[in-house]
Amino acid sequence: MTLREIIDILDATVITPLGDEDLNADIRSACSADLMSAVLYYHTPDSLLITGLTQAHVIRTAEIAGIKTIVFVLGKKPDIYSIELAEEKKISLLSTSLCMYTASGRLFRAGLPGCLYK
Amino acid sequence: MPINIDKEIEGSFQIIGGNFVNAGEASTQLKLLLTKLGVDEDIIRRTAIATFEAEMNVIIYAAAGRMHYHITPRGISIKVDDMGPGIEDIELAMQEGYSTAPDWVREMGWGAGMGLPNMKKNSDIFKIDSVVGEGTTIEMVINFPQQ
Amino acid sequence: MKLSDFAGELSLEVKTCKEGLEREITGVYVSDLLSDVMANSRAGDIWITLQTHLNIVAVAGMKNLAGIIIVGGRKLPEDTRQKAEAEKIPIMTTPLPAFEAAGRMYRKLKEQG
Numbered sequence: 001m002t003l004r005e006i007i008d009i010l011d012a013t014v015i016t017p018l019g020d021e022d023l024n025a026d027i028r029s030a031c032s033a034d035l036m037s038a039v040l041y042y043h044t045p046d047s048l049l050i051t052g053l054t055q056a057h058v059i060r061t062a063e064i065a066g067i068k069t070i071v072f073v074l075g076k077k078p079d080i081y082s083i084e085l086a087e088e089k090k091i092s093l094l095s096t097s098l099c100m101y102t103a104s105g106r107l108f109r110a111g112l113p114g115c116l117y118k
Numbered sequence: 119m120p121i122n123i124d125k126e127i128e129g130s131f132q133i134i135g136g137n138f139v140n141a142g143e144a145s146t147q148l149k150l151l152l153t154k155l156g157v158d159e160d161i162i163r164r165t166a167i168a169t170f171e172a173e174m175n176v177i178i179y180a181a182a183g184r185m186h187y188h189i190t191p192r193g194i195s196i197k198v199d200d201m202g203p204g205i206e207d208i209e210l211a212m213q214e215g216y217s218t219a220p221d222w223v224r225e226m227g228w229g230a231g232m233g234l235p236n237m238k239k240n241s242d243i244f245k246i247d248s249v250v251g252e253g254t255t256i257e258m259v260i261n262f263p264q265q
Numbered sequence: 266m267k268l269s270d271f272a273g274e275l276s277l278e279v280k281t282c283k284e285g286l287e288r289e290i291t292g293v294y295v296s297d298l299l300s301d302v303m304a305n306s307r308a309g310d311i312w313i314t315l316q317t318h319l320n321i322v323a324v325a326g327m328k329n330l331a332g333i334i335i336v337g338g339r340k341l342p343e344d345t346r347q348k349a350e351a352e353k354i355p356i357m358t359t360p361l362p363a364f365e366a367a368g369r370m371y372r373k374l375k376e377q378g
Contacts, residue, residue, distance in 0.1 A: 032364040034297035036174075037232035038315050038337060040167045042362065050364065052301055053227045057174075060142030064149065064166045074305070081139070099305065100295040101313070101367050108368020109375065115362060215317050215340055225300055230315060 001027050001112050003069060006048065007094060009106050012071060015083060015093035022092050027069060031115040032104045036061040042115035050103050054078035056085055063089045073100045123155055123191050130186040133176040135202070138226065141177050144185045145170040155189070158263060164240040165194055165260050171233040172198040172256050178223050179203060180253065193242070193261035204250035212238070212246075266290050266377055268311065268332060268357070274369050277334070277357040280341050285355025288331050290374070295367045299324050306330060313366050317341055322348045332356065336363045 004023040007014065032050040033039050036058065039049060045066035051058060054076050062070055070086070071094040072078065078086075078093065086093050096103055108114070129151075131144035149166040157165075169185060176183035180202030188195040205211045211218075212234050219229020238244040243259035269286040271277065279286060291309035296302050297316050306312060308329035314321065317339050325333055332355035335341060341356060349356045359366050 030364045031362065032295060032367060033315060033362075034227050034301070035230040035232070035315050036227045037171065037230045037236055038297075040171065040236055041232055041337070045163075051227075052296060052298060055226065056139055057141040058227065060146065061170070064142060064145060064170045066163060074301075100363075101293045101371065104295060104364045104367035105371020105375075108365065109372045114365035114368065215342060217318075221299070221320070224316070224318065225298055227297070230297075231317075 001107075001110065003027060003092065005110070006069075006071070006107065006112075009110050010071060010094070010096040010098060010103055012094040012096040015072075015077060015095055016087050016091070018092055025068065025092075027112065029113050029115045030104070030107055031067075032100050039065055039067070042117060044115050047115050048107075048112070050100055050107075052076060052100060054082060056082045058082070059085045059089065059091060062091050068092060069094070071096055071103065073098060073103055123189060127151075127155075127189040128187065130184055133173055133180075133183040133185060133198075133200070135177060135179070135181045135183070135200075137177055141174060142170055145173050148185075148187055152189075152194070157194075161194075161260060161262060165196070168237045168240040168258050168260070169196055169198070171236045172196070172258070174228060175233055175254075175256075176200045176202065178219060178228055183253075191262070192264075193259055196241075196258045196260075197255065199255040200253045202253050204252055205246075205248040205254055206250055208246055208248060266374060268355070271370060271373065274373065275334070275357075275359045275361060275366055277359055280346055280356045280358060281349040282332075282353050282355040285332050285353075286357075288355075290331065293367065293370055293374075294330075295363055297363075302330075303328065311370075313363055313370075315339060315363060317345055319345050319348060321345065322352055322354050325349075325354045326352050330354075334359055334366060336361055336366050 180200035183200030215231040217231035223229040241258035248254040294306040338360040
């Protein structure tokens with residue numbers, strides 16, 4: 001599923017500037033979590049992280065786990081420091097007003113699978 | 119990809135307790151170094167996860183700590199020691215889901231009781247030693263695949 | 266729909282309060298942050314989470330949630346199980362990760378109209 005489709009399905013706003021290449025990026029799976037160790041537990045390269053936390057250590061967790069896209073739920077937006085960090089690490093940030101359940105549900109129903117254990 | 123290591127590389131990072139803003143910086147630096155050396159992606163990933171969890175533990179529980187790395191043609195050795203409260207019952211702490219993290223740490227997305235198991239899962243050798251009131255030392259080895 | 270309608274699809278294992286499976290589901294909330302659940306969940310919701318800490322029982326009780334589904338195949342600690350049993354909070358576990366557990370419930374609820 002492309003990032004463009006995900007933005008459309010979640011009616012998401014874009015936080016970090018995205019070029020065509022970013023929008024056409026292929027997202028293979030998704031992980032919904034607020035616990036960062038859980039994110040690190042799954043096999044997540046090229047996954048979408050759906051989370052309610054916006055702090056800088058969430059961006060770092062994504063980088064360590066090979067996640068290139070994060071969507072924040074409930075309309076949450078990170079502070080400027082986290083946004084700059086994400087830009088530096090080439091991680092795309094989105095925000096949706098949906099809750100984690102609806103965001104997960106819509107994407108799963110549209111065919112995006114969950115992350116696997118590894 | 120051939121691993122570009124002809125001599126042994128050593129270094130260390132300081133970790134400051136409570137510093138959530140820079141949390142992950144040491145692990146990220148090490149990850150960059152391993153990428154530059156041409157280390158296998160899966161090895162980098164395992165090292166990054168194991169060191170990040172160790173780094174977070176220092177940030178959450180300790181006043182300060184140090185991460186020391188030693189890279190050889192055979193693999194990566196990591197040692198993380200901290201000036202923290204120490205762990206009373208290591209066997210219990212190793213159980214998945216067990217955590218002594220306070221509520222505010224859980225509200226930040228940590229303290230799920232998965233950190234130590236994640237470190238063990240991602241390393242080939244995992245050792246933990248702790249003295250209550252003094253600190254904790256974690257040693258991890260991740261071997262390169264041998265041709 | 267009732268929780269029991271999802272038992273097969275989510276491979277649910279009932280840990281406490283078996284009769285809770287026959288309650289009608291009015292909503293689902295997914296979160297691992299207790300403060301978020303306190304603020305945003307609604308009475309009657311099923312709560313999907315990775316948290317197994319004792320405090321989840323108190324949150325579910327205070328918010329009158331219909332039950333808790335613990336994801337990722339995590340083991341339920343004995344103290345949490347006992348408290349949930351005493352306070353009649355249904356807890357189930359599933360091997361699925363949160364995204365997929367939520368996804369499967371969402372899809373089934375939508376398809377039922």
